[in-house]
Amino acid sequence: MSTATAGGQKRNGKSVRELDSAAVRFVGDSGDGMQLAGTQFTNTSAVFGNDVSTLPDFPAEIRAPAGTIAGVSGFQINFSNHDIHTPGDKVDALIAMNPASLKANVGDLEDGGILVVNVDEFTKQNLAKAKYTNNPLEDGSLKNFRVFEVPITRQTVDAVKQAGVGAKDAERCKNFYALGLIFWLYDRPLDVTLRWINDKFSKKPEIAAANTLAIQAGFNFGETAEMFPVRYRVNRAKLDPGKYRNITGNQATALGLITAARLAGKTLVYGTYPITPASDILHELSMRKNFDVRTYQAEDEIAAFAAVVGAAYSGALAVTASSGPGIALKQEGVGLAVMTELPCLIVNVQRGGPSTGLPTKTEQADLWQAILGRNGECPLPVIAAQSPADCFWTVIEATRWAFKYMTPVFVLTDGFLANGSEPWRIPAYASIEKITVRHASDAATFQPYLRDKNGARPWAVPGTPGLEHRVGGLEKADVTGNVSYDADNHHKMVGLRAQKVANIVHEIPPQPIDGPDSGDVLLVSWGGTYGAVRTAGQRARAKGRKVSHVHLRHMNPFPANLGEIVHRFKHVLVCELNMGQLLLLLRGRYAVEAVGLNKVQGRPFMIREITAKIDEVLGAK
Amino acid sequence: MNAPADLPTLQPKDFKSDQEVRWCPGCGDYSILAQVQKIMPEIGVRRENIVFVSGIGCSSRFPYYMNTYGFHSIHGRAPAIATGVKIGNPELDVWVVTGDGDGLSIGGNHLIHTIRRNVGLKILLFDNRIYGLTKGQYSPTSELGKKTKSTPFGSIDHPIHPISVAIGAEVTFVARTVDVDVKHMQGVLKRAAEHKGTAFVQIYQDCNVYNHKAFEFATDRSVKDEHVLYLEHGKPMIFGKNRDKGIRLNGTTPEVVELGKGVSPDDLLHHDEKCAEPTLAYLLSRMRHPDFPEPMGVFRCVESPSYEDLLMGQIRAATAKLGPGDMDALFNDGDTWNVD
Ligand code: SF4
Numbered sequence: 001m002s003t004a005t006a007g008g009q010k011r012n013g014k015s016v017r018e019l020d021s022a023a024v025r026f027v028g029d030s031g032d033g034m035q036l037a038g039t040q041f042t043n044t045s046a047v048f049g050n051d052v053s054t055l056p057d058f059p060a061e062i063r064a065p066a067g068t069i070a071g072v073s074g075f076q077i078n079f080s081n082h083d084i085h086t087p088g089d090k091v092d093a094l095i096a097m098n099p100a101s102l103k104a105n106v107g108d109l110e111d112g113g114i115l116v117v118n119v120d121e122f123t124k125q126n127l128a129k130a131k132y133t134n135n136p137l138e139d140g141s142l143k144n145f146r147v148f149e150v151p152i153t154r155q156t157v158d159a160v161k162q163a164g165v166g167a168k169d170a171e172r173c174k175n176f177y178a179l180g181l182i183f184w185l186y187d188r189p190l191d192v193t194l195r196w197i198n199d200k201f202s203k204k205p206e207i208a209a210a211n212t213l214a215i216q217a218g219f220n221f222g223e224t225a226e227m228f229p230v231r232y233r234v235n236r237a238k239l240d241p242g243k244y245r246n247i248t249g250n251q252a253t254a255l256g257l258i259t260a261a262r263l264a265g266k267t268l269v270y271g272t273y274p275i276t277p278a279s280d281i282l283h284e285l286s287m288r289k290n291f292d293v294r295t296y297q298a299e300d301e302i303a304a305f306a307a308v309v310g311a312a313y314s315g316a317l318a319v320t321a322s323s324g325p326g327i328a329l330k331q332e333g334v335g336l337a338v339m340t341e342l343p344c345l346i347v348n349v350q351r352g353g354p355s356t357g358l359p360t361k362t363e364q365a366d367l368w369q370a371i372l373g374r375n376g377e378c379p380l381p382v383i384a385a386q387s388p389a390d391c392f393w394t395v396i397e398a399t400r401w402a403f404k405y406m407t408p409v410f411v412l413t414d415g416f417l418a419n420g421s422e423p424w425r426i427p428a429y430a431s432i433e434k435i436t437v438r439h440a441s442d443a444a445t446f447q448p449y450l451r452d453k454n455g456a457r458p459w460a461v462p463g464t465p466g467l468e469h470r471v472g473g474l475e476k477a478d479v480t481g482n483v484s485y486d487a488d489n490h491h492k493m494v495g496l497r498a499q500k501v502a503n504i505v506h507e508i509p510p511q512p513i514d515g516p517d518s519g520d521v522l523l524v525s526w527g528g529t530y531g532a533v534r535t536a537g538q539r540a541r542a543k544g545r546k547v548s549h550v551h552l553r554h555m556n557p558f559p560a561n562l563g564e565i566v567h568r569f570k571h572v573l574v575c576e577l578n579m580g581q582l583l584l585l586l587r588g589r590y591a592v593e594a595v596g597l598n599k600v601q602g603r604p605f606m607i608r609e610i611t612a613k614i615d616e617v618l619g620a621k
Numbered sequence: 622m623n624a625p626a627d628l629p630t631l632q633p634k635d636f637k638s639d640q641e642v643r644w645c646p647g648c649g650d651y652s653i654l655a656q657v658q659k660i661m662p663e664i665g666v667r668r669e670n671i672v673f674v675s676g677i678g679c680s681s682r683f684p685y686y687m688n689t690y691g692f693h694s695i696h697g698r699a700p701a702i703a704t705g706v707k708i709g710n711p712e713l714d715v716w717v718v719t720g721d722g723d724g725l726s727i728g729g730n731h732l733i734h735t736i737r738r739n740v741g742l743k744i745l746l747f748d749n750r751i752y753g754l755t756k757g758q759y760s761p762t763s764e765l766g767k768k769t770k771s772t773p774f775g776s777i778d779h780p781i782h783p784i785s786v787a788i789g790a791e792v793t794f795v796a797r798t799v800d801v802d803v804k805h806m807q808g809v810l811k812r813a814a815e816h817k818g819t820a821f822v823q824i825y826q827d828c829n830v831y832n833h834k835a836f837e838f839a840t841d842r843s844v845k846d847e848h849v850l851y852l853e854h855g856k857p858m859i860f861g862k863n864r865d866k867g868i869r870l871n872g873t874t875p876e877v878v879e880l881g882k883g884v885s886p887d888d889l890l891h892h893d894e895k896c897a898e899p900t901l902a903y904l905l906s907r908m909r910h911p912d913f914p915e916p917m918g919v920f921r922c923v924e925s926p927s928y929e930d931l932l933m934g935q936i937r938a939a940t941a942k943l944g945p946g947d948m949d950a951l952f953n954d955g956d957t958w959n960v961d
Contacts, residue, residue, distance in 0.1 A: 043956055046956070046958065047956050047957075047958045048958075049958060049960065192956060236960075238960075239960045240960070241960050241961055242959070242960060243953070243957050243958070243959050243960075244957060244958055244959070244960060245952075245953070245954075245955055245956060245957045245958075246955075246956070255951065255952065258946070258948075258951065259948060262946075262948055267709065269705065269708050269709050271705060271708075288946065288951070289935050289936045289938075289939035289940070290936070290939040290940045290942070290943040290944065290945060290946045291945075291946030291951070292936055292940075292946070294708050294709075294932060294936070296704070296705070296708055298701065298704075298734075299701075299730055299731065299733075299734035300730060302698065302701070302731075303698070303701035303704075303730070303731050303734065306694070306695075306698040306701030306702045306704075306705060306731070307701055307702065307704050307705030307708060308705060309694070309702055309705060310674070310692070310701070310702035310703060310704060310705025310706040310707075310708075310709065311705040311706065311708055311709035312705075312709075313692060313702075313705075313706055313709075314705070314706045314707075314708075314709030314710040314713065315709060315710060316708075316709035316710075318705065318709065332695055333695065333698065335695075336694060336695050340692075426952045426953055426957065427952065428949065429948035429949050429952065461710075462669065462670065462671075462672045462690040462706070462710065462713050463669055463670055463710065463712065463713060464669055465667070465668075465669040466669070467669070468668060468669060468688055468689050468690050468691075469690065469691070470638070470640075470684050470685050470687075470690075470691035470692070470693065471691070471692055471693070472684070472685075472691075472692060472693030472694065473677075473693065473694060473695050474693065482640065483640075483685065
């Protein structure tokens, strides 16, 4: 993955090699603080000016037995001097804090890659817990890598002695030691992390001191030990000018929701129930009470969405987020929102399914659930975010649709986007277009189901004199909204609801194509796979192949020109982290002979997997 | 509740919608509808601020017949939907209409949690101890051994006791009334309307098609005085046509005693609806026909901050402390950097 640029220099007797990009993964036991180390490395790289893309990997259990494979936690960062879209296929450097984490991750390390191991933890007992029969540090199995055995635990404990913390707290600083060493290795400054330590532990100065000592010791070890002959540098990326911050998908979703509410002049009501990997949206929003954000942690997923429907009826911007199993429970309520034509958002942070599935792993297998997963003819618009920062814009767009068309809108993100991060170019609030909301107020002309030119019914909120009316889940008579069991009326209303959703096509710009408008292969993807597929398409074109890429964010309705695009290519290759859900929709809708690249391993695509499939489709080598 | 000064004077008929009422002739729901419409002009709330939310079942048709805002929702979810309405706009006066199946079976979870949060909702539970809309299966309040379409050999489910459940969830207002006792119902409904926080009212309702006379003991004029205890705050618990019986506590167990013969009203349990501890209210909820006269009226009425008051209090406090949210400050929170 790392690509060296020509040139280099010597500093302190060590040579510095410049790279265009590098992918680094910190792995250890879930108690080892790897997420923190990874996040700090990311923030430092982002503030330094690299483009970054990250992939945290959480164990499924909160406290799996220490030292086992089940308890391994990891964090991967790809940082570069140019625009990048993915956390990287293979990694250039792996920092393994124990045998189990080495075993679980060494397969993703590039040949010739850097492997830093905490040799102190390679005890007989820990090797047994990781089910190693031989010590991999001794049996030659790591000979393809540049292995650096560092006594991280011992050195950390020594380094932090003077801070006067207990033995346990001292040992806990070892993630900062490792981080310091990797900061040195990639020539990163310490100041962002040092600031963070001081903020975070302002009330525990001895812990702050210990962590500071640990990170400095790690850094100095790189500098002074004879072990590392070279260090690396990845220069700033040429991103679009502006002010940036690093943001995860869940943070961007939360910020987008607060922004959408403000743009519409609405109170944000967020009804939810804790679920991995969506809960961070709740955590983020519940801190924002001074933005009149009303978060509601309900007794279950059903109640969470029921409250959203009630809040929408009362006139708020009402939103829920969950993941597949929770969405399954909400769908009855979503049907009610479709029937009562109330605006609201349902965010699905997709994870591996079915059932409880793989809670901490990513997947895109809930597309059908969003589009089709309700009883009756129950269409609603579906929109999918393509990168962590894009979640911000996606929920704002969804809110515009919801209010204009009086409809629930499904927003699809996934675990990879939710926890992954990238630099976000911070917009000026005033530069974002306001969201128009119309409420009925004229009693003389009001009819609960009289539609406007878009097909939307009026939003008459309780508290408005003279507009007292009734809504509900029973079929409504056209215009009056009274209960109706009339056969023709039902047929008509099903059509009107479908037409209203179909009308949203007028909001959707023509689908852009990356690459020529016609050719041999059209790659089609949607949602969080954007980065990998885009990069694979670009690399294929660089090799002279006639490959273009279409990345969808509007899943229902599709952009108006999509049907025409898919017929202009010899092959259509639909890449998804499911078994072919978009594929079936495209075939059904456009009768196109498309094929799928499908993967359900709880992990994002690797670029080379897509490249290989392109070659296969083209019959090329 | 303080009525707005310019509250228009309305009549019960102003709360009737233009929809034809479609319950079976003789159904107890008619009387409940009439009593609710009767008290609406007297509760001091503008009509446009009143919302009725229901679930699914015979009783849940109720909102269609009220000329207020109304939401006929999905099975069991009315308390959860109403909670959302209240969170979105705490100024609204929100009533929930539910039944024994809707509220206690499919929606039992929501009912309990709404009550324990003390959301400011008036919840009317029409309890007819049967599934009416689906044509006569036993409900969670049906008695053990009850023969219905789905229990030809008698129900083997122990019934749930709505008021005991509500008290278990620390309800702040709970009362019982019965469909045909119109004055009593009006009184109870007005008390519920005044309460801040969750007001839970169990209304014994006759389903004259599938469970007729289930509450005859409490409605038949010739016997009801012997089987019903009207609760009055601060008063001894006396009942009977001749007001010659009372409830006395024997250890921790209530017992029926005859007055006179050495037993004076002072020896009887005195009702205290404002008691902070729900023990007495719970004990009353356990007094059941035929062993005891069943209490009617307000079991418990205590003050406690409502969910929406606490919610808005947090919002006000956060706004006072941090200032009204500034979007650009929010966007620029944390570590940022510039690219030129
Ligand atoms: S079935 Fe029973 S409860 Fe339902 S409307 Fe008829 S009488 Fe009333």
